[in-house]
Every structure is written in C-alpha cells, then in structure tokens.
Amino acid sequence: MGTPDEILSNILRRASKDITKSVISDHEIRSRTEYVCRQISNRACTRLLMACLLAKIDRPDVDPRKPYTEEIGDPDAFSGRSYDEKYITHFVYENRLPLNPTTAFLPPAFRNLNRPLTTDLELVGRPRQVYRATLQLLDDVYRERVAAEDLLTEIVRILLLMREEKQTRINTLLAGLSSEDTLPLSSEEIVNLIEQHLKCKNSSRLPVLIVAAAYNSVGEKLGEHILPLQSHNAADEQTGSLGDVEVCLENDEHVVTVYEMKMKRVTVDDIDRALEKIASAANKIHNYIFITTDVISDEIKSYAAGCYERTSGTEIAVLDCIGFLRHFLHFFHRSRAKFLDAYQNLVLNEPDSAVSQPLKEAFLALRQAAEADRE
Numbered sequence: 366m367g368t369p370d371e372i373l374s375n376i377l378r379r380a381s382k383d384i385t386k387s388v389i390s391d392h393e394i395r396s397r398t399e400y401v402c403r404q405i406s407n408r409a410c411t412r413l414l415m416a417c418l419l420a421k422i423d424r425p426d427v428d429p430r431k432p433y434t435e436e437i438g439d440p441d442a443f444s445g446r447s448y449d450e451k452y453i454t455h456f457v458y459e460n461r462l463p464l465n466p467t468t469a470f471l472p473p474a475f476r477n478l479n480r481p482l483t484t485d486l487e488l489v490g491r492p493r494q495v496y497r498a499t500l501q502l503l504d505d506v507y508r509e510r511v512a513a514e515d516l517l518t519e520i521v522r523i524l525l526l527m528r529e530e531k532q533t534r535i536n537t538l539l540a541g542l543s544s545e546d547t548l549p550l551s552s553e554e555i556v557n558l559i560e561q562h563l564k565c566k567n568s569s570r571l572p573v574l575i576v577a578a579a580y581n582s583v584g585e586k587l588g589e590h591i592l593p594l595q596s597h598n599a600a601d602e603q604t605g606s607l608g609d610v611e612v613c614l615e616n617d618e619h620v621v622t623v624y625e626m627k628m629k630r631v632t633v634d635d636i637d638r639a640l641e642k643i644a645s646a647a648n649k650i651h652n653y654i655f656i657t658t659d660v661i662s663d664e665i666k667s668y669a670a671g672c673y674e675r676t677s678g679t680e681i682a683v684l685d686c687i688g689f690l691r692h693f694l695h696f697f698h699r700s701r702a703k704f705l706d707a708y709q710n711l712v713l714n715e716p717d718s719a720v721s722q723p724l725k726e727a728f729l730a731l732r733q734a735a736e737a738d739r740e
Contacts, residue, residue: 369423369452376514377460380522384529389519394511397498402523405721407492410499412457412469415520416449417482417503421513423448428481429513430503432470436479446470462524463531465718466596531722535713538729543736549702550735552694558735559708560687563658565727570719571712572626572656572686573609578708579690580612583697588615589622596719607642607650619648627657631665631683640672643679655683705732 367375379388389395401410417429420443431437432445449468457464469475474490484504488496505511550558563571573594580591592611612622625639639653655669661683669681694701712720712728 369419369448370455372419372422373452373456376518376521377456380518380525384522384526387519388515388522389511391511394502394505394516395519397502397505398516398519399523401495401498401502402520403527404492404495405723407490407495408463408465408718409469409472409475410495411520411524412449412453412464413445413475414499414502415453415456415517416445416469418506418513418517418520419452420445420448421506422517429506430481430483430500432482433478436477437481460525461528462521463527463717463722464524466716467718534722534726535729538726538733541733542729547736550705552691552698552701554735555694555701555705556687556691558705558731559690561731562724562728563686565724567721567724569626569628570715571724572628572658573624574708574711574715574720575686575690576610576624576626576656578704578711579693580610581707581711582700582704586697586700589613590615592618592620607646608653620646621648621650622652622654623650624654624656626686627655627659629657630659631655631657631661633665633668636665636669636672636681639681640676643676650679653679653681655681656686656689657683658686661685 387395389398401414404410413432417432420427420432421429424443426441427443428439428441431439431442432448434442434444446468449470454466454468456462458466472490474488474496480486482500482503484497484500486500488500490496502511502516506513506516559571559575562568577591577594580587580589584590589612592606592613594610595606607620608623608625610624610626611620612624613620623639623642625635627635635655639655643650643653665683669683672681673679694704697704709728709732713725715725
C-alpha cells in the first residue's frame with residue numbers, strides 16, 4: 366500500500382471520484398459513519414477513527430481498537446497519536462477538511478487510556494452517542510464487517526462533501542451582499558452588526574478579529590502592522606507571544622502595543638500577569654491594552670492607571686470591546702467599509718475550531734440583513 370502519506374493520497378483519489386456516492390454497502394455502517402462525521406460539536410471522534418484506520422491499513426497486523434502503545438503494551442497495539450499528528454494533521458490541513466487542527470488524543474475521553482477501545486467502554490463526553498458509534502465502527506473493522514480502507518475512504522468522502530456544502534452556503538450568502546455601488550453601512554450600523562455577532566454562541570475569538578481587522582484596515586495610515594495571529598487555543602507561554610494581537614511599527618518586528626482579549630471581567634491578577642510579561646519583554650512595550658466584553662470596575666481602571674510609573678512608561682488600559690470599535694469607526698470613518706471587509710475576511714478564513722461554520726454564516730446573514738434594510 367506504500368507509506369502512510371501515499372495511502373492517504375490513494376484514499377483521497379478514490380473518495381474524490383464521486384463524493385455523492387458511498388463506497389460502503391452496509392446501511393448501518395454507512396449511517397453510523399455519516400453520523401460521526403457530521404457531529405459539528407465533536408470532531409475528535411472522526412480524527413481518531415482516521416488515525417486508527419490509517420494505522421490498520423499501514424500495518425494490517427495491528428488491532429484498530431488499541432491506539433495506545435505504551436499504556437496497553439500488546440504486540441498488536443500502536444501509537445494512534447503518532448499517526449494522527451504525523452500524517453492526519455497534514456492531510457486535514459492540506460485538503461481543508463472540516464476537522465479540528467489538533468490531535469484527537471488530547472481531549473479527556475481519549476487521553477492516556479490503558480485499555481482497548483472496545484464497545485463496552487463508557488467514554489465520558491458529549492454527545493455520548495457519537496462515542497458509542499465510534500467504538501462500534503472500530504469494532505466493525507476489527508471483526509472484518511468493513512475493510513479499513515473502505516471506511517477511511519467513506520470518512521474522507523463525507524468530509525469532502527461537507528467541505529463543498531459549507532462553501533456553497535458561504536458563496537450563496539456572499540452573493541446576497543450588496544454591491545460596491547451601494548451606500549456603505551454607517552459606523553453605527555457596523556457597530557450594531559458586530560455587536561449582534563458577538564452575542565452569538567461560541568464567539569470568544571471575535572474580539573481578536575475585531576482588533577486585527579482595525580489594524581489591517583488602517584495600518585498603512587498609522588505606520589503600524591500586526592504580527593500573524595496565533596492559534597485560538599494556543600497559550601501565550603507556548604507561542605512566546607505577549608498577547609492576542611501584537612502591533613509593530615512599520616518596517617520593524619519589535620512589538621510596541623499588545624492587546625489581550627477577555628470575554629469576562631479583567632482582574633488585578635490579569636494586570637499583574639501583564640506586568641510580568643512587560644518586564645520580561647525583549648524590547649520596550651508602549652501600550653498593553655485589555656479588551657473586554659464584560660463590565661470594567663473603577664478599581665480596575667485605577668489599578669491599571671497606576672502601572673505607568675511602575676513600568677517606567679508602559680501604559681496599561683482596560684477598554685470595552687464595543688466602545689473600542691465605536692471610537693475606531695468614527696475616528697477612521699472613511700475606512701469603515703474597509704474595516705468591515707477586513708473583519709469578514711478574517712472571520713471566513715479562521716479555522717472552524719476558532720470560528721465555527723454557523724458563526725461564519727451568522728455574520729454573513731446579519732450583514733445581508735443590515736444591508737437589505739438600507740435598500
């Protein structure tokens with residue numbers, strides 16, 4: 366069958382021949398596979414299946430239910446995480462498949478188990494039925510009710526179909542937006558639009574994109590630019606970044622302004638951690654700004670203001686997210702349409718793990734409705 370990468374290439378070619386036609390004849394197995402793949406709220410199960418199936422195709426002697434080499438220790442066990450991180454991650458990224466960018470073996474349900482993934486195992490997670498279906502599919506392969514190659518092909522086919530369905534919905538919504546010839550939304554209408562988007566479920570990434578879009582739209586006027594955004598679930602300690610958005614001067618890579626986003630109240634401890642990062646920074650930080658969607662107490666404002674002398678000239682500020690956006694749009698009023706387009710591009714280009722497909726579609730629907738009200 367070749368190397369794991371070659372196996373995945375062959376699987377992709379087979380799955381791509383007709384993404385509307387299943388390669389599995391057994392109705393129950395086909396339905397079970399579709400159910401697991403289309404669980405938007407739980408993408409780990411699909412990635413785990415892909416890793417286990419790839420290992421089974423690559424090494425026919427292994428038991429697909431035993432993806433824990435060290436913990437289980439049996440001769441037919443294997444490292445599912447190695448297959449996942451070394452091969453599945455690249456395959457998912459390269460083909461823009463609707464799956465999480467991180468390994469399936471980090472969530473608690475699949476972390477460091479010391480026994481096979483058999484059907485009698487009760488995994489803790491939601492929805493519970495998707496875990497049961499996943500274990501059953503592994504058992505189906507083990508008992509040769511379905512070939513590992515066929516099941517992996519079916520999973521890839523469904524993911525390709527989901528990718529096309531998602532893009533079709535996005536294209537339809539984009540086509541419904543107003544043309545460039547119409548009067549752009551006012552600053553207040555854009556504020557209202559973004560505020561509605563922030564109220565949607567799972568919107569914690571959006572404040573980062575708001576600030577990033579602001580700098581992307583007026584960076585040339587300011588003589589500043591932002592560094593590439595880090596992954597939504599990456600901690601600052603892991604990436605070495607100082608905050609969620611890092612701003613540099615033109616033709617320079619030294620960070621001078623840092624933004625840290627909070628979907629909750631900013632605390633004294635938050636500011637103290639910022640002081641530690643400022644003290645350890647390689648160069649002088651001019652501004653460290655918290656953007657919050659929650660209320661800001663007078664105590665926090667006063668504590669932040671008192672940090673200027675303690676840091677010998679670094680200002681720490683705590684700003685309301687919508688207040689920041691409103692002031693920016695009115696200050697750069699002639700760039701408001703450019704900001705909205707920059708925000709839209711950032712939202713649509715974020716991985717689904719950071720900005721979900723429903724959240725992307727919600728923004729386009731909200732913008733479409735706002736523009737329709739103007740006509």
